[in-house]
Amino acid sequence: MAISRYLHECAIRAAGVLGDDIEASITMRQHGVTLRAGSSAPDAARCDQAEAWSDDGPCVEAMITTAVRTVPSVASETRWLTWREQTLREGFGRALAVPAQVSPDITIALNLYSRAPGAWEEHLVRSAESYARLIASAVRLQLQFADLDDYAAAVYRGVSDAVVVERAVGAVMETNGCTEQEARKFLQSASGGRGHEEREIAEFILRSLVVGVEGVEGDIVDHPAPEH
Structure with a gap:
Protein backbone atom coordinates (compact mmCIF):
# COMPACT_ATOMS: atom_id res chain seq x y z
CA MET A 1 0.00 0.00 0.00
CA ALA A 2 1.33 3.44 -0.91
CA ILE A 3 1.71 5.90 1.94
CA SER A 4 -0.89 8.16 0.33
CA ARG A 5 -3.55 5.41 0.34
CA TYR A 6 -2.83 4.65 4.00
CA LEU A 7 -3.01 8.33 5.02
CA HIS A 8 -6.25 8.77 3.09
CA GLU A 9 -7.78 6.05 5.28
CA CYS A 10 -6.28 7.66 8.40
CA ALA A 11 -7.90 11.00 7.52
CA ILE A 12 -11.31 9.37 7.19
CA ARG A 13 -10.89 7.66 10.57
CA ALA A 14 -9.67 10.88 12.23
CA ALA A 15 -12.71 12.82 11.05
CA GLY A 16 -15.01 10.13 12.39
CA VAL A 17 -13.27 9.89 15.76
CA LEU A 18 -12.66 13.58 16.49
CA GLY A 19 -16.11 15.05 15.85
CA ASP A 20 -19.31 15.15 13.79
CA ASP A 21 -18.55 18.62 12.41
CA ILE A 22 -14.93 17.90 11.51
CA GLU A 23 -13.22 17.04 8.26
CA ALA A 24 -9.58 15.95 8.26
CA SER A 25 -6.73 16.14 5.80
CA ILE A 26 -3.17 14.86 6.15
CA THR A 27 -0.10 16.36 4.54
CA MET A 28 3.48 15.13 4.43
CA ARG A 29 6.63 17.22 4.01
CA GLN A 30 10.13 16.20 2.90
CA HIS A 31 12.91 18.11 1.11
CA GLY A 32 10.84 21.26 1.72
CA VAL A 33 8.05 19.88 -0.48
CA THR A 34 4.52 19.49 0.88
CA LEU A 35 2.23 16.73 -0.46
CA ARG A 36 -1.43 16.33 0.40
CA ALA A 37 -1.56 12.62 1.08
CA GLY A 38 -5.15 11.98 2.11
CA SER A 39 -8.42 13.65 3.09
CA SER A 40 -11.76 12.68 4.56
CA ALA A 41 -13.69 14.87 2.10
CA PRO A 42 -13.08 16.77 -1.16
CA ASP A 43 -13.61 20.20 0.44
CA ALA A 44 -10.87 19.60 3.02
CA ALA A 45 -8.67 18.22 0.24
CA ARG A 46 -9.06 21.40 -1.81
CA CYS A 47 -8.00 23.52 1.18
CA ASP A 48 -4.80 21.53 1.64
CA GLN A 49 -4.19 21.40 -2.11
CA ALA A 50 -4.26 25.22 -2.26
CA GLU A 51 -1.84 25.28 0.65
CA ALA A 52 0.53 22.76 -0.93
CA TRP A 53 0.55 24.65 -4.21
CA SER A 54 1.36 27.99 -2.56
CA ASP A 55 3.61 26.36 0.09
CA ASP A 56 2.01 28.67 2.62
CA GLY A 57 -0.54 27.90 5.29
CA PRO A 58 -1.05 26.68 8.85
CA CYS A 59 -0.09 23.06 8.15
CA VAL A 60 3.07 24.07 6.28
CA GLU A 61 4.04 26.35 9.16
CA ALA A 62 3.15 23.67 11.70
CA MET A 63 5.41 21.13 9.96
CA ILE A 64 8.29 23.59 9.64
CA THR A 65 8.12 24.74 13.27
CA THR A 66 6.83 21.40 14.69
CA ALA A 67 4.26 23.41 16.66
CA VAL A 68 0.46 23.32 16.59
CA ARG A 69 -1.23 26.11 14.63
CA THR A 70 -4.80 27.05 15.58
CA VAL A 71 -7.11 29.21 13.48
CA PRO A 72 -10.25 29.99 15.53
CA SER A 73 -11.68 32.21 12.78
CA VAL A 74 -10.66 31.72 9.16
CA ALA A 75 -12.55 34.88 8.17
CA SER A 76 -10.45 36.97 10.58
CA GLU A 77 -7.13 35.37 9.59
CA THR A 78 -4.69 37.75 7.86
CA ARG A 79 -1.94 35.21 7.05
CA TRP A 80 -1.81 32.51 4.38
CA LEU A 81 -4.05 34.35 1.90
CA THR A 82 -4.33 31.62 -0.76
CA TRP A 83 -5.22 28.99 1.82
CA ARG A 84 -7.60 31.42 3.59
CA GLU A 85 -9.52 32.21 0.41
CA GLN A 86 -9.91 28.54 -0.50
CA THR A 87 -10.95 27.60 3.03
CA LEU A 88 -13.60 30.31 3.11
CA ARG A 89 -14.77 29.22 -0.33
CA GLU A 90 -15.29 25.73 1.05
CA GLY A 91 -17.37 27.10 3.93
CA PHE A 92 -15.07 26.29 6.86
CA GLY A 93 -15.01 28.60 9.87
CA ARG A 94 -11.98 27.35 11.80
CA ALA A 95 -8.94 25.13 11.31
CA LEU A 96 -6.30 23.30 13.30
CA ALA A 97 -2.91 21.99 12.12
CA VAL A 98 -1.12 19.42 14.28
CA PRO A 99 2.38 18.25 13.24
CA ALA A 100 4.18 15.01 14.10
CA GLN A 101 7.68 13.86 13.22
CA VAL A 102 8.08 10.66 11.20
CA SER A 103 11.87 10.92 10.82
CA PRO A 104 14.45 13.71 10.91
CA ASP A 105 13.54 14.69 7.34
CA ILE A 106 9.85 13.69 7.12
CA THR A 107 6.98 15.37 8.96
CA ILE A 108 3.23 14.88 8.71
CA ALA A 109 0.44 17.22 9.76
CA LEU A 110 -3.11 16.33 10.72
CA ASN A 111 -5.29 19.23 9.60
CA LEU A 112 -8.80 19.63 10.96
CA TYR A 113 -11.56 21.80 9.51
CA SER A 114 -14.91 22.77 11.06
CA ARG A 115 -17.82 24.81 9.69
CA ALA A 116 -18.39 26.64 12.96
CA PRO A 117 -15.84 29.32 13.97
CA GLY A 118 -14.57 29.51 17.53
CA ALA A 119 -11.76 28.37 19.77
CA TRP A 120 -10.71 24.74 19.54
CA GLU A 121 -11.47 22.88 22.75
CA GLU A 122 -8.35 21.89 24.66
CA HIS A 123 -9.38 18.25 24.92
CA LEU A 124 -9.89 18.08 21.15
CA VAL A 125 -6.46 19.61 20.50
CA ARG A 126 -4.89 17.05 22.82
CA SER A 127 -6.76 14.25 21.08
CA ALA A 128 -5.61 15.52 17.68
CA GLU A 129 -2.00 15.62 18.91
CA SER A 130 -2.24 12.02 20.11
CA TYR A 131 -3.81 10.92 16.84
CA ALA A 132 -1.13 12.73 14.80
CA ARG A 133 1.61 10.97 16.77
CA LEU A 134 -0.07 7.62 16.14
CA ILE A 135 -0.24 8.35 12.42
CA ALA A 136 3.44 9.36 12.35
CA SER A 137 4.42 6.19 14.23
CA ALA A 138 2.44 4.03 11.82
CA VAL A 139 4.00 5.74 8.81
CA ARG A 140 7.44 5.21 10.36
CA LEU A 141 6.75 1.50 10.74
CA GLN A 142 5.32 1.26 7.24
CA LEU A 143 8.45 2.85 5.82
CA GLN A 144 10.63 0.43 7.77
CA PHE A 145 8.69 -2.69 6.80
CA ALA A 146 8.18 -1.67 3.19
CA ASP A 147 11.81 -0.53 2.98
Whole structure:
Protein backbone atom coordinates (compact mmCIF):
# COMPACT_ATOMS: atom_id res chain seq x y z
CA MET A 1 0.00 0.00 0.00
CA ALA A 2 1.33 3.44 -0.91
CA ILE A 3 1.71 5.90 1.94
CA SER A 4 -0.89 8.16 0.33
CA ARG A 5 -3.55 5.41 0.34
CA TYR A 6 -2.83 4.65 4.00
CA LEU A 7 -3.01 8.33 5.02
CA HIS A 8 -6.25 8.77 3.09
CA GLU A 9 -7.78 6.05 5.28
CA CYS A 10 -6.28 7.66 8.40
CA ALA A 11 -7.90 11.00 7.52
CA ILE A 12 -11.31 9.37 7.19
CA ARG A 13 -10.89 7.66 10.57
CA ALA A 14 -9.67 10.88 12.23
CA ALA A 15 -12.71 12.82 11.05
CA GLY A 16 -15.01 10.13 12.39
CA VAL A 17 -13.27 9.89 15.76
CA LEU A 18 -12.66 13.58 16.49
CA GLY A 19 -16.11 15.05 15.85
CA ASP A 20 -19.31 15.15 13.79
CA ASP A 21 -18.55 18.62 12.41
CA ILE A 22 -14.93 17.90 11.51
CA GLU A 23 -13.22 17.04 8.26
CA ALA A 24 -9.58 15.95 8.26
CA SER A 25 -6.73 16.14 5.80
CA ILE A 26 -3.17 14.86 6.15
CA THR A 27 -0.10 16.36 4.54
CA MET A 28 3.48 15.13 4.43
CA ARG A 29 6.63 17.22 4.01
CA GLN A 30 10.13 16.20 2.90
CA HIS A 31 12.91 18.11 1.11
CA GLY A 32 10.84 21.26 1.72
CA VAL A 33 8.05 19.88 -0.48
CA THR A 34 4.52 19.49 0.88
CA LEU A 35 2.23 16.73 -0.46
CA ARG A 36 -1.43 16.33 0.40
CA ALA A 37 -1.56 12.62 1.08
CA GLY A 38 -5.15 11.98 2.11
CA SER A 39 -8.42 13.65 3.09
CA SER A 40 -11.76 12.68 4.56
CA ALA A 41 -13.69 14.87 2.10
CA PRO A 42 -13.08 16.77 -1.16
CA ASP A 43 -13.61 20.20 0.44
CA ALA A 44 -10.87 19.60 3.02
CA ALA A 45 -8.67 18.22 0.24
CA ARG A 46 -9.06 21.40 -1.81
CA CYS A 47 -8.00 23.52 1.18
CA ASP A 48 -4.80 21.53 1.64
CA GLN A 49 -4.19 21.40 -2.11
CA ALA A 50 -4.26 25.22 -2.26
CA GLU A 51 -1.84 25.28 0.65
CA ALA A 52 0.53 22.76 -0.93
CA TRP A 53 0.55 24.65 -4.21
CA SER A 54 1.36 27.99 -2.56
CA ASP A 55 3.61 26.36 0.09
CA ASP A 56 2.01 28.67 2.62
CA GLY A 57 -0.54 27.90 5.29
CA PRO A 58 -1.05 26.68 8.85
CA CYS A 59 -0.09 23.06 8.15
CA VAL A 60 3.07 24.07 6.28
CA GLU A 61 4.04 26.35 9.16
CA ALA A 62 3.15 23.67 11.70
CA MET A 63 5.41 21.13 9.96
CA ILE A 64 8.29 23.59 9.64
CA THR A 65 8.12 24.74 13.27
CA THR A 66 6.83 21.40 14.69
CA ALA A 67 4.26 23.41 16.66
CA VAL A 68 0.46 23.32 16.59
CA ARG A 69 -1.23 26.11 14.63
CA THR A 70 -4.80 27.05 15.58
CA VAL A 71 -7.11 29.21 13.48
CA PRO A 72 -10.25 29.99 15.53
CA SER A 73 -11.68 32.21 12.78
CA VAL A 74 -10.66 31.72 9.16
CA ALA A 75 -12.55 34.88 8.17
CA SER A 76 -10.45 36.97 10.58
CA GLU A 77 -7.13 35.37 9.59
CA THR A 78 -4.69 37.75 7.86
CA ARG A 79 -1.94 35.21 7.05
CA TRP A 80 -1.81 32.51 4.38
CA LEU A 81 -4.05 34.35 1.90
CA THR A 82 -4.33 31.62 -0.76
CA TRP A 83 -5.22 28.99 1.82
CA ARG A 84 -7.60 31.42 3.59
CA GLU A 85 -9.52 32.21 0.41
CA GLN A 86 -9.91 28.54 -0.50
CA THR A 87 -10.95 27.60 3.03
CA LEU A 88 -13.60 30.31 3.11
CA ARG A 89 -14.77 29.22 -0.33
CA GLU A 90 -15.29 25.73 1.05
CA GLY A 91 -17.37 27.10 3.93
CA PHE A 92 -15.07 26.29 6.86
CA GLY A 93 -15.01 28.60 9.87
CA ARG A 94 -11.98 27.35 11.80
CA ALA A 95 -8.94 25.13 11.31
CA LEU A 96 -6.30 23.30 13.30
CA ALA A 97 -2.91 21.99 12.12
CA VAL A 98 -1.12 19.42 14.28
CA PRO A 99 2.38 18.25 13.24
CA ALA A 100 4.18 15.01 14.10
CA GLN A 101 7.68 13.86 13.22
CA VAL A 102 8.08 10.66 11.20
CA SER A 103 11.87 10.92 10.82
CA PRO A 104 14.45 13.71 10.91
CA ASP A 105 13.54 14.69 7.34
CA ILE A 106 9.85 13.69 7.12
CA THR A 107 6.98 15.37 8.96
CA ILE A 108 3.23 14.88 8.71
CA ALA A 109 0.44 17.22 9.76
CA LEU A 110 -3.11 16.33 10.72
CA ASN A 111 -5.29 19.23 9.60
CA LEU A 112 -8.80 19.63 10.96
CA TYR A 113 -11.56 21.80 9.51
CA SER A 114 -14.91 22.77 11.06
CA ARG A 115 -17.82 24.81 9.69
CA ALA A 116 -18.39 26.64 12.96
CA PRO A 117 -15.84 29.32 13.97
CA GLY A 118 -14.57 29.51 17.53
CA ALA A 119 -11.76 28.37 19.77
CA TRP A 120 -10.71 24.74 19.54
CA GLU A 121 -11.47 22.88 22.75
CA GLU A 122 -8.35 21.89 24.66
CA HIS A 123 -9.38 18.25 24.92
CA LEU A 124 -9.89 18.08 21.15
CA VAL A 125 -6.46 19.61 20.50
CA ARG A 126 -4.89 17.05 22.82
CA SER A 127 -6.76 14.25 21.08
CA ALA A 128 -5.61 15.52 17.68
CA GLU A 129 -2.00 15.62 18.91
CA SER A 130 -2.24 12.02 20.11
CA TYR A 131 -3.81 10.92 16.84
CA ALA A 132 -1.13 12.73 14.80
CA ARG A 133 1.61 10.97 16.77
CA LEU A 134 -0.07 7.62 16.14
CA ILE A 135 -0.24 8.35 12.42
CA ALA A 136 3.44 9.36 12.35
CA SER A 137 4.42 6.19 14.23
CA ALA A 138 2.44 4.03 11.82
CA VAL A 139 4.00 5.74 8.81
CA ARG A 140 7.44 5.21 10.36
CA LEU A 141 6.75 1.50 10.74
CA GLN A 142 5.32 1.26 7.24
CA LEU A 143 8.45 2.85 5.82
CA GLN A 144 10.63 0.43 7.77
CA PHE A 145 8.69 -2.69 6.80
CA ALA A 146 8.18 -1.67 3.19
CA ASP A 147 11.81 -0.53 2.98
CA LEU A 148 10.81 2.03 0.37
CA ASP A 149 14.22 3.62 0.11
CA ASP A 150 15.79 0.34 -0.99
CA TYR A 151 12.80 -0.48 -3.16
CA ALA A 152 12.93 2.87 -4.91
CA ALA A 153 16.66 2.53 -5.39
CA ALA A 154 16.16 -0.88 -7.00
CA VAL A 155 13.37 0.37 -9.24
CA TYR A 156 15.25 3.42 -10.46
CA ARG A 157 18.83 2.15 -10.40
CA GLY A 158 20.26 2.66 -13.86
CA VAL A 159 17.26 4.71 -15.02
CA SER A 160 18.11 8.11 -16.42
CA ASP A 161 17.12 11.32 -14.67
CA ALA A 162 14.87 12.20 -17.60
CA VAL A 163 12.87 8.95 -17.28
CA VAL A 164 12.37 9.38 -13.52
CA VAL A 165 11.22 12.98 -13.98
CA GLU A 166 8.84 11.97 -16.78
CA ARG A 167 7.29 9.29 -14.56
CA ALA A 168 6.85 11.82 -11.76
CA VAL A 169 5.23 14.28 -14.17
CA GLY A 170 2.83 11.54 -15.22
CA ALA A 171 2.04 10.69 -11.60
CA VAL A 172 1.26 14.33 -10.78
CA MET A 173 -0.98 14.61 -13.85
CA GLU A 174 -2.83 11.37 -13.10
CA THR A 175 -3.44 11.98 -9.39
CA ASN A 176 -4.41 15.64 -9.76
CA GLY A 177 -6.06 15.91 -13.13
CA CYS A 178 -3.72 18.76 -14.02
CA THR A 179 -1.97 19.53 -17.27
CA GLU A 180 1.55 18.46 -18.19
CA GLN A 181 2.65 22.10 -18.04
CA GLU A 182 1.28 22.49 -14.49
CA ALA A 183 2.96 19.26 -13.35
CA ARG A 184 6.32 20.30 -14.79
CA LYS A 185 6.00 23.75 -13.24
CA PHE A 186 5.47 22.20 -9.81
CA LEU A 187 8.50 19.92 -10.13
CA GLN A 188 10.73 22.74 -11.34
CA SER A 189 9.54 25.08 -8.60
CA ALA A 190 9.96 22.44 -5.89
CA SER A 191 13.51 21.58 -6.91
CA GLY A 192 14.78 24.99 -7.95
CA GLY A 193 13.46 26.83 -4.93
CA ARG A 194 14.73 24.38 -2.33
CA GLY A 195 18.23 23.45 -3.47
CA HIS A 196 17.41 19.87 -4.45
CA GLU A 197 17.92 18.09 -7.74
CA GLU A 198 14.78 17.61 -9.82
CA ARG A 199 15.37 13.85 -9.79
CA GLU A 200 15.47 13.83 -5.98
CA ILE A 201 12.08 15.56 -5.81
CA ALA A 202 10.71 13.25 -8.52
CA GLU A 203 11.77 10.13 -6.60
CA PHE A 204 10.18 11.47 -3.40
CA ILE A 205 6.91 11.99 -5.26
CA LEU A 206 7.01 8.53 -6.83
CA ARG A 207 7.87 6.80 -3.54
CA SER A 208 5.14 8.64 -1.64
CA LEU A 209 2.34 8.47 -4.17
CA VAL A 210 2.95 5.57 -6.50
CA VAL A 211 5.04 2.70 -5.11
CA GLY A 212 2.96 -0.39 -4.38
CA VAL A 213 -0.48 0.82 -5.47
CA GLU A 214 -2.64 1.35 -8.50
CA GLY A 215 -4.98 4.34 -8.57
CA VAL A 216 -3.45 6.35 -5.74
CA GLU A 217 -5.68 8.46 -3.51
CA GLY A 218 -3.28 11.22 -2.55
CA ASP A 219 -2.05 14.11 -4.61
CA ILE A 220 -0.01 17.25 -4.59
CA VAL A 221 -2.32 19.82 -6.12
CA ASP A 222 -5.76 19.82 -7.65
CA HIS A 223 -5.29 22.96 -9.68
CA PRO A 224 -3.15 26.09 -9.40
CA ALA A 225 -4.29 28.56 -6.81
CA PRO A 226 -5.77 31.75 -8.27
CA GLU A 227 -3.24 34.45 -8.99
CA HIS A 228 -3.55 37.76 -7.21
